[in-house]
Amino acid sequence: MTNKSTPLVELKDISISFGGIKAVDKVSVDLHPGEVVGLLGHNGAGKSTLIKCLSGAYNAEAGEIFISGEKVVINNPRDARDQNIETIYQTLALADNLDAASNLFLGREIITKSGFLDESKMEAETRKIMARLNPNFKKFDVPVSALSGGQRQSVAIARAVYFDAKILIMDEPTAALGPQETEMVAELIQELKKQGLGIFLIEHDIHNVMKLCDRASVMKNGKLVGTERVKDVTEDDILSMIILGKNPKDKG
Amino acid sequence: MNDTTSSNNADDKQESFISRFIAATEIDPRLLGMLGALALIWFGFHFYGVIFNNFGAFLTPRNLWNLSVQTSSIGIMATGMVLVIVTRNIDLSVGSMIGVIAMAMGLLQVEYLPQFVGLGHWSIWMIAVVFGLVFGTLIGALHGWLIAYREIPAFIVTLGGLMVWRGMAFLSGGGRTISPVDPTFALLGGGPYGAVGATTSWIIGIIACLGVAYIIYSGRQSRIKHNFNLRPMWAEVMLALVGCATILGSVVLVNSYPWPKGIVRQYGARIGQDLEGTFISHGFAIPVLILAAVGIGMTILMTRTRFGRYVFAIGGNPEAASLAGIDTKWVTMKVFALMGMLTAIASVIASARLNSATNALGILDELYVIAAAVIGGTSLAGGVGKIYGAILGALVMQSLQSGMVLIGFDSAIQRIVVGMVLVFAVYLDIVYNKRVKK
Numbered sequence: 001m002t003n004k005s006t007p008l009v010e011l012k013d014i015s016i017s018f019g020g021i022k023a024v025d026k027v028s029v030d031l032h033p034g035e036v037v038g039l040l041g042h043n044g045a046g047k048s049t050l051i052k053c054l055s056g057a058y059n060a061e062a063g064e065i066f067i068s069g070e071k072v073v074i075n076n077p078r079d080a081r082d083q084n085i086e087t088i089y090q091t092l093a094l095a096d097n098l099d100a101a102s103n104l105f106l107g108r109e110i111i112t113k114s115g116f117l118d119e120s121k122m123e124a125e126t127r128k129i130m131a132r133l134n135p136n137f138k139k140f141d142v143p144v145s146a147l148s149g150g151q152r153q154s155v156a157i158a159r160a161v162y163f164d165a166k167i168l169i170m171d172e173p174t175a176a177l178g179p180q181e182t183e184m185v186a187e188l189i190q191e192l193k194k195q196g197l198g199i200f201l202i203e204h205d206i207h208n209v210m211k212l213c214d215r216a217s218v219m220k221n222g223k224l225v226g227t228e229r230v231k232d233v234t235e236d237d238i239l240s241m242i243i244l245g246k247n248p249k250d251k252g
Numbered sequence: 253m254n255d256t257t258s259s260n261n262a263d264d265k266q267e268s269f270i271s272r273f274i275a276a277t278e279i280d281p282r283l284l285g286m287l288g289a290l291a292l293i294w295f296g297f298h299f300y301g302v303i304f305n306n307f308g309a310f311l312t313p314r315n316l317w318n319l320s321v322q323t324s325s326i327g328i329m330a331t332g333m334v335l336v337i338v339t340r341n342i343d344l345s346v347g348s349m350i351g352v353i354a355m356a357m358g359l360l361q362v363e364y365l366p367q368f369v370g371l372g373h374w375s376i377w378m379i380a381v382v383f384g385l386v387f388g389t390l391i392g393a394l395h396g397w398l399i400a401y402r403e404i405p406a407f408i409v410t411l412g413g414l415m416v417w418r419g420m421a422f423l424s425g426g427g428r429t430i431s432p433v434d435p436t437f438a439l440l441g442g443g444p445y446g447a448v449g450a451t452t453s454w455i456i457g458i459i460a461c462l463g464v465a466y467i468i469y470s471g472r473q474s475r476i477k478h479n480f481n482l483r484p485m486w487a488e489v490m491l492a493l494v495g496c497a498t499i500l501g502s503v504v505l506v507n508s509y510p511w512p513k514g515i516v517r518q519y520g521a522r523i524g525q526d527l528e529g530t531f532i533s534h535g536f537a538i539p540v541l542i543l544a545a546v547g548i549g550m551t552i553l554m555t556r557t558r559f560g561r562y563v564f565a566i567g568g569n570p571e572a573a574s575l576a577g578i579d580t581k582w583v584t585m586k587v588f589a590l591m592g593m594l595t596a597i598a599s600v601i602a603s604a605r606l607n608s609a610t611n612a613l614g615i616l617d618e619l620y621v622i623a624a625a626v627i628g629g630t631s632l633a634g635g636v637g638k639i640y641g642a643i644l645g646a647l648v649m650q651s652l653q654s655g656m657v658l659i660g661f662d663s664a665i666q667r668i669v670v671g672m673v674l675v676f677a678v679y680l681d682i683v684y685n686k687r688v689k690k
Contacts, residue, residue: 055575057575076577077574077575077576077577078577081577087575089575091571091572092572093569093571093572093575093576094569094572095564095565095568095569095572095573095635096568096569096635097564097567097568097569097635097636098561098564098565098568102561102564102565106561106565106572106573106576106578107573107576107577107578108576108577109558109561111558115557116552116556116557117555117556117557117558117561120474120475120477120478120480121478123478123480124478124479143568
């Protein structure tokens, strides 16, 4: 099926080490338009590090990145944004002292013709997108430190969605959320998928992976254990990949 | 969801007038607190004088005019210190930088330039000022480079700077006092000739009032355009009236402080008229106008430009700022370069006011500048700070000091009081922040 088309993202043999320890060791994963690929593994397995090479937070020591078949170099977060790669970090990466609009447009502020910040326009745009993502959101004029976990999450998501992302990286987007908000994120993922975005989803909760992802790539100790289509495997298969580092196919 | 429940309590009616007032005008309660503290200091010193010395010297045009001039140099640096502290840094070197920049400008206009363009040449003051600004910016940029790109803590870099630049000031002048500075340069420090006079002060005051009215009007228009909540009309009108009254009141104040008799006579002799007994107003002092211009410029920079937004973002969460694609190192270096430039402006004013450059110029200024920024609500944890707060903070510090001089406290007691006020002001801020969080 989609695997025959050109992948939206292809990470090839990515390696990066910190202080002599290989955090990511020759890992290759790919992502197609309209697909959700789950990245799984224990803490320290290298998922977040791998994905930070794509979002520009880290520079890979070896390996290549292809976007829609073309080789690209991503040296910093700005390069990633230029490739329409948006990231929702586990820490949310919000400046707590700024309000929602300032965070949403951070690094990409709307400016007036005379070169000054267009605060009203930015707030108006923020109100529009928040009305779509989280209609209960009303706190536009307070710093985001005054918001609840779910509200902060929706600001971080709005930031990723607003700028017409083609590739979305979500690092445990539901870790800090209650059941209702988790459901909201799940719906959003389905909607974005329909729009043709490719999504890398780092997730601990195996149920969410089975529900939301098309494929799952499992990492252990910096190495890729394997990538499987979620339909073809059971929860137990994936768990054994995570825990034992064994691919169910190898069983036999 | 739960924020509707808290305010519908009948017991709250008492305090709700003030909170409604604050909500309607959208004034920062801390601003009101600072103005209250200022009023307390001013009236306190004045009535202390009335009661114990039979003369209230504080609330006189003369004292308040002098106070405004004395505040300029610290106030200008405090606006830059806000940016430094907001980005979680500190600058301990500004006092020493004042000294070395003043010494460089002094030597330039007293010893070097006269050799090339002739003594008293019209261009001397401009060359000296431009040189000072460039020199200050370069020193600041050097500090910023060491801090941002070489990752040496700001505390260490600027502590080193505190010693290095003071030493340089001594070396370059050989310990001498360089005096007198160019007469046009000296005007930048204030004094009767360094003030703009009654008519110009009125013109400036009226332009400033129009500016206030325009800001309030255009703010309202922009809210209407985007369908945001509007301030009630009475609040808008009141803000405009209070703003204009403050501005015009200060015009009346500076215009009611006349030139001393000796200066009037001297001026009369120079223009060949007998001005004996003529009332000539000071008007706004030039350094005060420089402070006002710096304050407006820095406020625009901090609240209306990307640079200002990035400064706050770096202070709030450096990692988030860099993940958002902000070049945090470059911004940090620019912040210190700007601090250097503002210090140079302060150095121009301080040496012009003294009509000389000395080794000791600016000693301990770094502490007053940091104290002014902190009293003005800048948080040492980073991310929070206001330009007008820092200027008010400088005014509070200077009011305390000149008030104590007026009632005859000696300098040891002055330091004790200023030190305690600093600690107390920060404590109040912490208490306030805790209450707001609840």
